[in-house]
Amino acid sequence: TDSYPGWGYMVKEGATTIWESWGRFQPANPRWRTDSMMMFAVIEEFFYSHLAGIQGPGFFGPRTIAPGFQTIHIRPHVLGDLEWARASIKTVRGMISSCWRKDEEGLTLNVSIPANCRARVGVPLLGSQSVVISEGGHRVWADRRFQPGTAGVNKGTEEPDRITFDVGSGEYCFTAVYKTP
Structure with missing residues (x-):
């Protein structure tokens, strides 16, 4: 595919080598992504960082993740007809x-956050603006608002392409049911 993120996106954007990072060009911050050829490039980072969504420490621009994965960002990308992705990183x-697994019912996202860490977990909207999200069977997002009261889930915010929850360490199972308007 030639959409972001992916190898085809780089080609569509005029790349003649593999970029040093998977990032998109951002006119407001052109130094965020470098187009230098990546020495010893591997595709594995695409699978755990973009498809499964486990974000490592930021190397360019403002630092958004604490050192040593103390704060973790999980932002999976559900692409095309891909039905699932799974990855883990030993830190x-x-x-x-x-x-994550996508089916006709919606999307299920299971994450594991190590002890003494916190995370921002983004559940993709998949183009829908009407979604109900539960964690462990308890509703945490409905009617475009965070629903408090679920242990470990401290906050929920709406972003253009996902709903992001602040969570503590532990095992979480987010289930999203998308509604058509």
Whole structure:
């Protein structure tokens, strides 16, 4: 595919080599992404960082993630007809994992956050603006608002392409049911 994120996106944007990062060009911050050829390039980073969504420490621009994965961002990308993705990363703080599955019912996102860490977990909207999200069977997002009261889920915010929740360490199972307007 030639849409972001992906190898085809780089080609569509005029790349003649593999870029140093998977990032999009941002006119407001052109230094955020470098187009230099990436030495020893591997595709594995695309799978865990973009498809499964486990975001590593930022290397360019403002630092948004604490050192040593103390604060974790999980922002999976559900692309095309891909039905699932799963990845885990062993870090100095413990194992981080993300697994999502899409079906006709909606999307299920399971994440594991190590002890003494916190995370921002983004549940994709998949083009819908009407979604109900539950965690462990407890509603955490409905009517475009955070629904408080679920242990470990501290805050929910709406972003253009996802609903993001602030969570503590532990195992979480987010279930999203998308409604057509």
